[in-house]
Every structure is written in structure tokens, then in C-alpha cells.
Amino acid sequence: MFKVKEIGDRVKGTELHVVQDAAGRLPFMRKIGDLLLLLSPTRYVGILDWYIIRKFIGTYIYAILLIISIAIVFDFNENLSKFTQYHAPWRAIVFDYYANFIPYYSNLFSPLFVFIAVIFFTSKLAGNSEIIAMLAAGVSIRRLMRPYMISCVLIAGLTFYLNSFVIPHGTVIRQNFESLYRNSKKNTSAENVQLYVAKNTTAYIQHYDNQYKRGYGFSLVKIKDKKIVSHMTAMEIQYDTVADTKFHWKLSNWKMRTLKGLKEHIQSGASKDTVLLMEPTDLVYSKGQQETFTSPELLDYISKQTSRGSGNVVQYEVEFHKRIAMSFSSFILTIIGLSLSSRKRKGGMGLYLGIGLALSFSYIMLQTVSSTFAIQADTPPLLAAWIPNIIFAVIAYFCYRHAPS
Numbered sequence: 001m002f003k004v005k006e007i008g009d010r011v012k013g014t015e016l017h018v019v020q021d022a023a024g025r026l027p028f029m030r031k032i033g034d035l036l037l038l039l040s041p042t043r044y045v046g047i048l049d050w051y052i053i054r055k056f057i058g059t060y061i062y063a064i065l066l067i068i069s070i071a072i073v074f075d076f077n078e079n080l081s082k083f084t085q086y087h088a089p090w091r092a093i094v095f096d097y098y099a100n101f102i103p104y105y106s107n108l109f110s111p112l113f114v115f116i117a118v119i120f121f122t123s124k125l126a127g128n129s130e131i132i133a134m135l136a137a138g139v140s141i142r143r144l145m146r147p148y149m150i151s152c153v154l155i156a157g158l159t160f161y162l163n164s165f166v167i168p169h170g171t172v173i174r175q176n177f178e179s180l181y182r183n184s185k186k187n188t189s190a191e192n193v194q195l196y197v198a199k200n201t202t203a204y205i206q207h208y209d210n211q212y213k214r215g216y217g218f219s220l221v222k223i224k225d226k227k228i229v230s231h232m233t234a235m236e237i238q239y240d241t242v243a244d245t246k247f248h249w250k251l252s253n254w255k256m257r258t259l260k261g262l263k264e265h266i267q268s269g270a271s272k273d274t275v276l277l278m279e280p281t282d283l284v285y286s287k288g289q290q291e292t293f294t295s296p297e298l299l300d301y302i303s304k305q306t307s308r309g310s311g312n313v314v315q316y317e318v319e320f321h322k323r324i325a326m327s328f329s330s331f332i333l334t335i336i337g338l339s340l341s342s343r344k345r346k347g348g349m350g351l352y353l354g355i356g357l358a359l360s361f362s363y364i365m366l367q368t369v370s371s372t373f374a375i376q377a378d379t380p381p382l383l384a385a386w387i388p389n390i391i392f393a394v395i396a397y398f399c400y401r402h403a404p405s
Contacts, residue, residue, distance in 0.1 A: 148334050192204075340399060
């Protein structure tokens with residue numbers, strides 16, 4: 001009997017301890033609950049938001065599929081004779097050319113697809129008086145933009161990732177295909193190449209053949225205090241493609257002149273292995289070569305060329321900044337598209353689509369023009385890449401100010 005009572009007392013004591021412990025932890029659990037509630041997506045994204053996000057992204061994907069499919073049909077019809085003439089295998093046409101054609105042009109015309117998606121979907125909402133109902137229910141135009149901006153975050157992230165890491169590798173494959181089967185010959189040689197390989201050190205190659213990675217008429221000059229301190233020449237220079245590290249070259253029939261005051265020391269030999277901070281990609285430039293570099297490779301190349309004292313990196317700097325700027329274009333163009341098409345006007349969707357197409361092509365054309373200014377008119381690359389966004393951001397501001405509220 002005493003044992004039963006003792007066990008009962010222990011159970012009651014344990015229950016009391018559990019209750020007290022739970023009570024002590026309750027404020028902490030409440031804080032965790034409040035934090036989870038604060039971070040929950042449902043706090044910021046409601047049913048209406050999910051509806052708009054699904055429709056917006058769906059329309060964006062549909063626009064890409066429709067327009068790119070039409071572009072593929074026209075491109076195939078135009079190049080069919082060349083594919084037949086150069087005996088291009090179907091596997092290469094599908095997987096090397098069109099599999100890389102689709103992401104390249106989808107990303108290039110992404111601003112157009114965003115504008116079409118915004119205007120097409122929002123015009124339907126306005127035409128069905130759904131925008132008017134939302135505004136009448138107390139939903140401001142600023143609140144209405146939230147699902148559009150969330151969609152733009154997804155589009156911008158995908159655009160940047162494709163531009164920086166996926167498309168450059170695909171561009172290399174596509175360009176190799178074009179050089180083989182479309183008679184679009186890549187530049188495989190260079191004449192009279194001169195570049196900085198180190199500070200105060202200039203290399204010169206009279207003729208370079210990229211196919212064999214070999215140069216002829218090589219010269220290397222080092223300058224100190226505006227005076228030549230050494231001058232090396234070689235009949236041939238060959239890049240070592242099997243070396244474990246980069247920048248390994250082999251000189252043939254070389255001669256080295258070292259100047260110290262009035263004294264001159266001459267060395268020569270049949271062959272010599274040396275390390276020079278230059279690669280075949282530095283010697284031969286093909287149109288659009290900067291598009292074949294991933295963003296980390298672009299940064300590395302720009303840093304390497306700048307440290308050498310070379311200023312011929314403008315097109316690479318423009319490409320790097322343009323990839324970042326282009327990712328933000330979806331936000332700007334979405335604000336313009338939503339502000340324009342949220343009103344129910346005579347002319348409807350057709351009018352808005354016409355305006356959208358004109359603005360989209362203007363944006364894409366402005367990107368090309370500003371890049372040309374940077375290369376040929378000494379415009380800072382950062383400014384040149386962001387000029388379209390700056391101009392269209394001003395347009396977006398005025399459109400937003402006159403949007404229905």
C-alpha cells in the first residue's frame with residue numbers, strides 16, 4: 001500500500017515537473033512560432049498573388065515557346081541548303097545547333113517576352129474589369145505589383161544564371177557548328193599581334209596560326225626607365241598544349257640581347273622552354289568571343305589583361321556588366337507594362353501589344369548602340385551597360401505615376 005502511494009506521488013511529481021518545464025519553455029516556443037510566421041511565404045503571398053504569378057510565368061513561357069518555335073522554322077528554312085551542302089548530320093543540327101540556339105535567343109529577347117507576358121495577361125484582367133474590382137476592394141497598384149515583382153525575381157535569377165554559366169558553353173558549341181556546316185569561318189590566324197605580357201614587357205608576333213598554336217617572327221621587349229633592357233627574338237614560338245599549367249611556350253632559334261649601360265650580352269640557342277603570361281585566346285580575337293566566356297572567366301580575363309597594362313578589354317567589360325544589367329530589365333519593363341495595360345481603354349490588348357513591342361525592341365536596340373559607344377567612343381563600360389536601364393527606369397517612373405490607383 002505504501003509502495004503504491006509512493007509510486008503515485010512520484011508520478012504526480014513528474015507530471016508537475018513536466019508542466020513547469022513546459023511553462024518555462026512556452027515563451028521561447030512562442031518566439032519561434034512568431035519567427036516562423038514572419039518568415040512564412042503565405043504571410044506575403046496570398047491566393048490572388050499565386051494566381052497572378054502562375055498566369056504571368058505561364059504566359060511568359062508560352063510567349064517563349066511560340067516565338068522561338070517560329071524563329072526555328074524560319075532559321076531552318078533559311079539554312080537548309082547550307083546544312084545539305086556541307087552534309088551536316090541531323091544529330092549535330094539538333095543537339096549542337098538548335099539545342100544551343102534556343103537558350104541563346106530566348107535569353108537575348110527575354111525583355112520582349114517579359115513585356116508581352118505582362119501586357120497580354122494584364123490587358124485580359126483589365127478587359128474583364130478584374131483590375132477595377134481589385135482596386136475597388138482596396139488593393140493599390142503598388143500592392144498589385146507584388147506578385148509581378150516576385151515573378152521577376154525568378155526570371156531575373158534564371159536570366160543571370162543562363163547568361164553567366166550556361167549560354168557561354170553552348171555558344172562555343174554553336175559557333176563550332178557554324179564554322180563547319182554554315183560556312184561561317186572562325187578567325188584562326190592573326191597578323192602583327194602586339195600585347196603586354198607583364199608590366200613594361202611587350203610581346204610581338206608577326207604571324208600566328210591558332211590551328212597549330214604556332215607563331216612566327218616572335219619578339220619580346222622589356223623596358224625600364226624608358227630604356228630597353230632586354231630584347232629576345234625567335235623564329236618560331238609554339239604553345240605547349242600538354243603542360244600541366246598554362247602559359248608554357250617553346251621558342252625555336254632564339255636570341256637574347258641584354259643591355260646594361262653600354263655593355264651588351266648576347267645569348268642564343270636552338271630551342272628554349274619559357275613561361276609567358278599569354279594564351280592563344282589572347283592572340284586571336286573572333287567576333288563575339290567575349291560571349292563564350294562565363295562570368296568568372298570574364299572577370300579573370302579582365303583582371304589578367306589589366307594587370308599587364310593592356311587596355312583592350314572594353315568589349316569584355318561591357319559584356320560582364322551587360323549580363324548583370326540585363327537581369328534587372330525584367331523589373332523595369334514589368335513596371336512599364338503593368339502601368340500601361342492596367343487601364344481599360346479603347347483599342348485594348350492590340351494597342352498595348354504594339355506599344356510593348358516598340359518599347360522592347362527599343363530596349364534591345366539601345367543595348368547594342370550603348371555597347372558600340374563603349375567600344376568606339378570611350379564611354380565607360382559600366383555606364384554603357386546600364387544606359388538602357390537608366391533611360392527605361394525614368395520611363396517606368398512616369399508610367400507608374402500615371403497608373404490607376
